[in-house]
Amino acid sequence: MLSLKQGIFNSPNVSMSLMFQKEVGDRITAGASDSSRGRLSVVAQSVCDAFKIYNVPASGFVPRPKVDATVVQLRPLEKPLLKSSLGSLEHVVRFSFMKRRKMLARIFKDWDPERIALLEECEIDPTLRPQDVSTEKFCELAHIIEKRGIKLPY
Incomplete structure (x- = not known):
């Protein structure tokens, strides 16, 4: 990076x-x-x-x-929150905000039910809507997804 x-x-x-x-x-x-x-x-x-x-x-x-x-x-920021590429973060937030009124659990379940574990790994409450997730948590999620080479739809 x-x-x-x-x-x-x-x-x-x-x-x-x-x-x-x-x-x-x-x-x-x-x-x-x-x-x-x-x-x-x-x-x-x-x-x-x-x-x-x-x-x-x-x-x-x-x-x-x-x-x-x-x-x-x-x-x-003196120490940017972003640990992945900017492209990975943008892809994760685009995927999440495409259905901004749904809970994250539903968004991830519609894509792949097993991927809800990614939210839990980042300590993101799956009942939250995308607008309720902190920037730090989105950056953490993007880092894990990029590190594991997981491909999001869209």
């Missing part, structure tokens, strides 16, 4: 303040159990601390857009 500390991430005390459409900023910064949490949240938070700095109303722009904006600060 390539080091995640490449390019701008290799510089000390670097941070990025970026403006996004408010809904995108909400997704990037959403924590576990937040209804806005999704693939973008998990992937971004696996390598960076992500938090909102401030909101910018649509009235602050000329011409005025139809949506508000938010400024999000991303700071690379």
Whole structure:
């Protein structure tokens, strides 16, 4: 696996303040159990601390857009949570969030009933929905799946 500390991430005390459409900023910064949490949240938070700095109303722009904006600060984690490749994590969260309203036990059981043991090995409660799982646990699950060469559908 390539080091995640490449390019701008290799510089000390670097941070990025970026403006996004408010809904995108909400997704990037959403924590576990937040209804806005999704693939973008998990992937971004696996390598960076992500938090909102401030909101910018649509009235602050000329011409005025139809949506508000938010400024999000991303700071690379000193020690990234990601132990697998970014591609493996993205694949695991895509698989999990494709059925975001179902419990993880059902998602994994539909794929392969024996694979529920992966959740238990990572100490992930199978009755949780994907949005309720922490970024750390998704990273741990991706690491185990990659290490064992398990292929997820989709």
